[in-house]
Amino acid sequence: MKIKVKVNGAWREDEVEPRLLLVHYLRDVAGLTGTHIGCETSICGACTVLVNGEAVKSCTLFAVQADGAEILTIEGLAPDGQLHPLQQGFWEEHGLQCGFCTPGMILASYQLLKRNPHPSPEEIRQGLEGNLCRCTGYQHIVKAVEWAAARMSS
Amino acid sequence: MATPLLGQRVKRKEDPRLIQGRGHYVDDIQLPGMLHMAFTRSLHAHARIGSIRVAAAKAAPGVVAVYTGQDIQGQLGWVPCAAGIEGLKVPRHSCLAIDKVCYVGEPVAAVVAASGYAARDAADLIEVDYEPLPAVVNPEKALAKESPVIHEELGDNVAFVAKLAGGDCASLEADKTLKVIKARFINQRLAPVSMETRGVVANYSPGEDLLTVWSSTQVPHILKTQLAIMNSLDEARCRVIAPEVGGGFGSKLNVYGEEGMACLASRRLGRPVKWIEGRRENLQATIHGRDQINELEVYVRPDGKVVGLKCSIIADLGAYHQLLTPAIPTLTALMILGCYNIPNVFVQTTGVFTNKMATDAYRGAGRPEATYIIERVMDLVAHELNMDPVDVRMKNFPSPDDFPLALPTGVTYDTANYQRSLKKVLKAAGYSRLRKEQERLRKKGKYLGIGLSTYVEICAMGPSSRMPAGGWEFGEVRIDPTGKVTVLSGTSPHGQGEETSFAQIVADGLGIPYDDVTVYHGDTFQVPMGIGTFGSRTTAVGGTAIYQAMGRLKKKMARIAAHQLGVKPGELVFRDRRIETEDGQKSIGFAEVVAEAIFAKQLPPGIDPGLHEHSVFEPSNYTFPFGAHVAVVEVDGETGEIRLRNYYAVDDCGRVLNPMLVDGQIHGGVAQAVGQALWEELVYDENGQLITGSLMDYAVPKAHQFCWFETQNTETRTPVNPLGVKGVGEAGTIGATPAVVNAVVDALKPFGVRHIDMPLKPEKIWRILKQGVRN
Ligand code: FES
Ligand code: FES
Numbered sequence: 001m002k003i004k005v006k007v008n009g010a011w012r013e014d015e016v017e018p019r020l021l022l023v024h025y026l027r028d029v030a031g032l033t034g035t036h037i038g039c040e041t042s043i044c045g046a047c048t049v050l051v052n053g054e055a056v057k058s059c060t061l062f063a064v065q066a067d068g069a070e071i072l073t074i075e076g077l078a079p080d081g082q083l084h085p086l087q088q089g090f091w092e093e094h095g096l097q098c099g100f101c102t103p104g105m106i107l108a109s110y111q112l113l114k115r116n117p118h119p120s121p122e123e124i125r126q127g128l129e130g131n132l133c134r135c136t137g138y139q140h141i142v143k144a145v146e147w148a149a150a151r152m153s154s
Numbered sequence: 155m156a157t158p159l160l161g162q163r164v165k166r167k168e169d170p171r172l173i174q175g176r177g178h179y180v181d182d183i184q185l186p187g188m189l190h191m192a193f194t195r196s197l198h199a200h201a202r203i204g205s206i207r208v209a210a211a212k213a214a215p216g217v218v219a220v221y222t223g224q225d226i227q228g229q230l231g232w233v234p235c236a237a238g239i240e241g242l243k244v245p246r247h248s249c250l251a252i253d254k255v256c257y258v259g260e261p262v263a264a265v266v267a268a269s270g271y272a273a274r275d276a277a278d279l280i281e282v283d284y285e286p287l288p289a290v291v292n293p294e295k296a297l298a299k300e301s302p303v304i305h306e307e308l309g310d311n312v313a314f315v316a317k318l319a320g321g322d323c324a325s326l327e328a329d330k331t332l333k334v335i336k337a338r339f340i341n342q343r344l345a346p347v348s349m350e351t352r353g354v355v356a357n358y359s360p361g362e363d364l365l366t367v368w369s370s371t372q373v374p375h376i377l378k379t380q381l382a383i384m385n386s387l388d389e390a391r392c393r394v395i396a397p398e399v400g401g402g403f404g405s406k407l408n409v410y411g412e413e414g415m416a417c418l419a420s421r422r423l424g425r426p427v428k429w430i431e432g433r434r435e436n437l438q439a440t441i442h443g444r445d446q447i448n449e450l451e452v453y454v455r456p457d458g459k460v461v462g463l464k465c466s467i468i469a470d471l472g473a474y475h476q477l478l479t480p481a482i483p484t485l486t487a488l489m490i491l492g493c494y495n496i497p498n499v500f501v502q503t504t505g506v507f508t509n510k511m512a513t514d515a516y517r518g519a520g521r522p523e524a525t526y527i528i529e530r531v532m533d534l535v536a537h538e539l540n541m542d543p544v545d546v547r548m549k550n551f552p553s554p555d556d557f558p559l560a561l562p563t564g565v566t567y568d569t570a571n572y573q574r575s576l577k578k579v580l581k582a583a584g585y586s587r588l589r590k591e592q593e594r595l596r597k598k599g600k601y602l603g604i605g606l607s608t609y610v611e612i613c614a615m616g617p618s619s620r621m622p623a624g625g626w627e628f629g630e631v632r633i634d635p636t637g638k639v640t641v642l643s644g645t646s647p648h649g650q651g652e653e654t655s656f657a658q659i660v661a662d663g664l665g666i667p668y669d670d671v672t673v674y675h676g677d678t679f680q681v682p683m684g685i686g687t688f689g690s691r692t693t694a695v696g697g698t699a700i701y702q703a704m705g706r707l708k709k710k711m712a713r714i715a716a717h718q719l720g721v722k723p724g725e726l727v728f729r730d731r732r733i734e735t736e737d738g739q740k741s742i743g744f745a746e747v748v749a750e751a752i753f754a755k756q757l758p759p760g761i762d763p764g765l766h767e768h769s770v771f772e773p774s775n776y777t778f779p780f781g782a783h784v785a786v787v788e789v790d791g792e793t794g795e796i797r798l799r800n801y802y803a804v805d806d807c808g809r810v811l812n813p814m815l816v817d818g819q820i821h822g823g824v825a826q827a828v829g830q831a832l833w834e835e836l837v838y839d840e841n842g843q844l845i846t847g848s849l850m851d852y853a854v855p856k857a858h859q860f861c862w863f864e865t866q867n868t869e870t871r872t873p874v875n876p877l878g879v880k881g882v883g884e885a886g887t888i889g890a891t892p893a894v895v896n897a898v899v900d901a902l903k904p905f906g907v908r909h910i911d912m913p914l915k916p917e918k919i920w921r922i923l924k925q926g927v928r929n
Binding site: 017019020027028031032033034035036037038039040041043044046073074075077078083087090091092094096097098099100101102103106121122124125126128129131132133134135136137138139140141142 | 165166168169170172173174175176177178179181182184271347348349350351398399400401403430432433648649650651814815817818821822823824825826848849850854856857858860862863886
């Protein structure tokens, strides 16, 4: 099947198998390997991307379901090399160790801050409920999101 | 003068690529002509394999090859075990099962196809005739005479029995003034669950006769040697690269059958072969951790002084040995005395085969079990003698002047001040205030619990004499003609952040900017030798190798600079990109000395051109980081739900090079330890089916389940290495589990609770609240 999607600002058209998962489309067809796979069963959140502005676990969607959509992946968050405040926050506050969960965490946080620009630590923890991190114990992730929230609202 | 970087909160060098999605993990590697591999795995815990029908799989679209155990016999070596234990039984462990399967998830056949989808589809088409055999999943039952024997050729299910004795426990039995406390603890089976599963790409290039392997591993050099042996290749023909690795926690300190199979397939097909583990496979067939039964007898004087400890450890090893499987429980025995110099000790460790996946090193690897035992024991002593758990610990600590302290277990602790860390954490937690609050709340029918853990761990592994495959580490520092510095390490960090801390060491030492230093690791063609990252060794052992290599380089540069300046080399210091006398009167630019060394126009006699030094550091002892933690929990009297309300940690990992990284290690470690105490558990049913085979069932903790961790440090440097660093990668995981369990048991004291086995799920607590304890 043919699909047309706008990925990180550029439209592209591809022929895909109907059963191809969106995450595999992004990684293997579009070559955007910053989106990771940690479970393939919509639990870990490593594959989180934004589809039409909504955080979506891209392992739960077929590529064909995204036909016509605008998709933002981690690679599109700093198009001109200028880090997004969330990326900067994760760097400043040591919000990552192995970095495997990080792209998904950042995009989930992106949506979180869009909905709630001034979250409490508790709200951040609740808001990231769909994203697992095995390295950090989450505390520095909470700080990273707070760091970004402070910069984004000023 | 630039402020020193060591001891500062320096941002990580690793992060810019990772926060932009530009790091490359194994699954991100694409090679021309690459094929994909998938496995058909055993559905039975114990069964004989009859015929395997592969025709349908072979005929499926995109399939290039199918392999069974029969096909690879004699073509691929056994999965290796490096543990050296006297009398150890080692079952043959084929990369694909040959005539029998011994656990659910054991690989039986492999399919190689044009895409991952095609390979997985075809793997499902393979039909295996099994003749099921009775399975044994409980290690105590596996010891019984009537138990099914997993490896018939080994006679029974006992892999080894090891005894460790110090002092004289037998003499205590006659002493009627002593109180004897008995206990039985179960340390449940856990899954490491790195967020990146395992994965491997093998690319055999027939022209060069070269096998290149990208693997998500913690030990690229060990893997290179083992894969070369398994594939009968010279090591020079085998290159292993650990690219970005998405966490390991010990589970990637190993050599797995799937890695061997990817190499075999690539060698046969002359094309690159990729295998990426699914999460279900990861829970079934990546090593598990813990899984011990501990029976204890503790001898205590009426004043709370513990004088003897006897322990039987039954260690459930699973069906086969992986790289270090049987060695892990022996570390429990080694560290069973914790922070206390108990003069008489006897530990018998029995390693038992069961029809389950192998256990091996999971963060802490044997030491969390030891800490759990001794820290639960200290609380039991307090309980039985009606003492405060703080007083029991203070009573049994050695004095800071007693170090180095040789224990009856045979290890010698380097340095410590247990009293200081305990006092500090009690102050942070407001301990006496908490006790009063607890009393107040109890009167209202609310249950607050306060739990302590004072731990010591064995780290910086280690002296080669005590390690299966050497315990040294390699480091290299070289300066390029432009004056920029390249550092190579034989360690293989995968999230811990040593690209950063190694660069801090070198930038400070050479007096150059942090940005001028680039650190590489993980490629066996780039780094000539190495052991890897595990056992909290990377900075303490690997960092020291780099520090020593840098020292050699500085010596050489000082001689060149001294020759130019007309002073003695010993008078020179390296600072602010210059090499100069202390008073700054005689000074030469760093870049000038580099140019002189490399272009070699006026080198002093006896100096070779180039700036390129390496060092191999062999530690004389382990290091023994320690600390004190306090957990505060609330138990809901209606639902049995436990809320972790506060967590305070004071950790001493020797000298702190980067407090931000140390904090990160402690947080992550504590989170995993709390996970074990409260939620995590791998469950097999009595037929050996894994019940917790997905992340729906295996409870990896989420952000909202934790409270804020209040962390602090004390710094007691070690003399074992010149940096004074002890190591911190496992401290949180080792220290925190008993603090949480002690807190919950403390909360439930009014119900007569003396012990509850982990994980402390609400249902268990609810039953106690409703039905009382059956002691
Ligand atoms: S890979 Fe999609 S949620 Fe885990
Ligand atoms: S940083 Fe490793 S899983 Fe989150």
